[in-house]
Amino acid sequence: MTEQPPIPDDVHADYANEAVREALNALQATPDYEHLAAFLNALRDGYLVVDVTGTPSKKRGHRARTIRSTTGKPVLPIFTSMAELRALAPARRGEQIKGAVMPARDALALIGSDQFVAAEFDKASAALVMLRKYVMLASGEGEITAELLEGMR
Incomplete structure (x- = not known):
């Protein structure tokens, strides 16, 4: 198992990625x-939050919770802060909400772990749905420009 770098002091239960939230707005x-x-x-820097509410599997541990598109395809919810995740609590009928604060690129890379068609950012407020191809692009290394994106249409 590879050694993980120490968690920075600014990453805590109330962590918020303000730069991503500003870019989203x-x-x-x-x-x-x-x-x-x-x-x-902006998605490439800092940390993002993934919903891991639920009972962990004995074999796999915690798993990212998913939602379904209108066609039944899996969508990965990603949050800019724990507060955004907690805002879903009333919709969860009293379930204790659990989130994993992850390095941003690791959270984005989760979209490749299943047949996700999209990711939804800050479901409780912004509810921005982004196609898988754009999330995969953000999880990579190459430069992202407006020209590149326009050519991806």
């Missing part, structure tokens, strides 16, 4: 390729 206010590129680039 800007994208929703002005939905264009420039803002999409800025959002995807």
Whole structure:
């Protein structure tokens, strides 16, 4: 097993990735390729939160909780903060909400772990659904520009 780097002091139960949230708000206010590129680039830094509510499996431990699209396909919910995840609590009928604060690229890479068609960011407030191809792009290393995104249409 590889050794994990120490968790920074600024990552805690109330962690919020403000840079990603600001880029998300800007994208929703002005939905264009420039803002999409800025959002995807912002997703690469810091940490994101994944919902792991539920009983862990003895073999696999905690698993990321999924939601379904209108066609029944799996969608990966990802959150910019624990507060965003906790905002779903009333919809969960009293279940104790559990989240995993993960390095951003690791959280984004989860989309490749199953047949996810998309990711939904901050479901309780922004509810931005993003296709798998864009999330996979953000989890990678290459430069993300508006021109690149426009060519992906």
